[in-house]
Amino acid sequence: MYQHLLVPIDAGDLAIDLVGYAIALARPMGARLSIVHVLDEAQAEPTAAARAEALLAMADAAARAAGVPCRGECIAGEQADALIVESAQRLGCDLIVIASHGGRARPGAALGAVTAEVLRHAGVPVLVAAGARLQARERAIEVIREEHRGLAAVLQAWRERLRQALAGGLAPSAAAMRAALDYLRAFDGDLHHGKESEQLFRLLRQRTSTLNAELDELDHRHRRDQQLLQQVGRQLERLERLGPAQRPDGLRALLRGLEQYIDYVWDHLGREEGVVLPQAQRHLLAEDWRELEASFAAAGGDAAASAQAVLAGLQA
Template sequence: MYRHFLVPVGDIGSCIEATGHAVAFAQSMGARVTFLPILYQHAATLHRQDGRAGDVRERALELLARAEAAARAQGVPYSSIAASDETSFDSIVAAAVKSGCDLICIAPGQRMTEAADVVLAPSDGSGADNVAVLICAADSRPATSRVIGRLLDEHRAIADTVHALLDMVRTARIAGQQPEPISMREAVKHLRDLQIRRHRLKEAARFFARLRERTSVADAELDELECQHRRNIQLLDELTELVERDSEPRVPVGRLEQALSAYAQFAWEHLGREEGVVLPAARRYLRDEDWNEMATAFDATAADSDTVKT
């Protein structure tokens, strides 16, 4: 039926959910995907030529890396195209036609202009009006939305901190200086705290354990993510060692940038696999009682954290 999907990768939760749906659908049909990054929340800054515009393009590369990781984990052939400052549905259709796609998979929040008029329209490859559009259904269960929303908030916080670290190091390198050591140490510590908090949230809610109890389809991916978690701790230890060498000559800024870039790629891979494989499987196999209990566990963990802070 459909053999080549265009998947707009956005910087909002519904787009992340739609990407997971699209990749799973492509895997079931033996189709390939092309990812198109569209940063709806940051599109205006793409017109600028300053450092902030560069940061937005870095965000686009991050989203592509996460989506590509999901495709690799599912065994789905993929390609990606460059970010655009256009967010209209017409621009998405144009990209689909140019890439030879016969189906566009979008999130509910991406319904723009004539999108609703061409939903699941048959495609004969004759032009833009004949590219089919699938609006991926959003999971509206309150507890599910709370749990996944909280996890994605954690992912965004981690991504923001990684980008901040990269920006500090690259700005220093361009200026021919060293990054401010105290700021670097604080940022790396914050990144470690975020990763620990994210892991504790899932452990408290027995997220992976519940999924293993309900199905075995994600066991291999869960095993890989648990291995990656241990590797994540090792990489953070290495980063901490690099930025805390106060008694030695300062680490060359190029080495810091290289280490941070390697960590960023690892982080995008890890987050992408969780978003593109584990979360879709959880939505499919976990029961309402699981989501309710996890939401309660998340709330309790958050309350405990607030108590410790005060």
């Protein structure tokens, strides 16, 4: 029986799938997880670091929601396989759970080079999660994940611009920040969370009662999201009224409120992607997926376009 699992992830869109698989494996064994986000040194730049931070936060939230102890860290270097093996030794892990490929590998394809090298040099057992197990099989789930990634990108961009402003750079325009706030409010409403509560959660409640407590908590968190956004909105309004001498204090207050909201969002998305979506794949029927696909895919383009427009404004 294994007690400490190492789960190496990268920036691929299947990272949370791998974490969900590792959580399901660790929970009945009473094992804990160490999740390492592996960055190539060439990718160790602010945007990649922010993406790594978001993925680790969501992975941690998914593990905690399932009652699995978890820690995460980001590591960077030239050889990903050597970093993974070294991490397993340093952390005292007795099993490595790794994907056969990053990105969208086809089931049955040969092992990726990194995975093959980890198998060769690990010194501890390695469990390769096959691409067929990890691959998202429903368009509805992919649209949900695309919307989550758009949300994460907007939050990261806004936070980074505020940090740059406090370090002496230019703050994003008032119009760009107002557009970002409007996007977040829409996301909390009909653009995303409303659809989840009214459709995905409703169908899950019809098919199984095992997730009722988790779904109740997520519905509650949808409402709490709105309260935190109201606070961010008030801080933005205050910033807009301040003169030049008081603007740094206003920027710091807005950044604190936004970071509190971001922490809450990472936990929320971690629960959805690490707990709810895997259970949806297990319990929902074909007709449920057709209904969800029609609903989410119909608005998916609007959500993506909205996120891209907000990002362009924040990065201008």
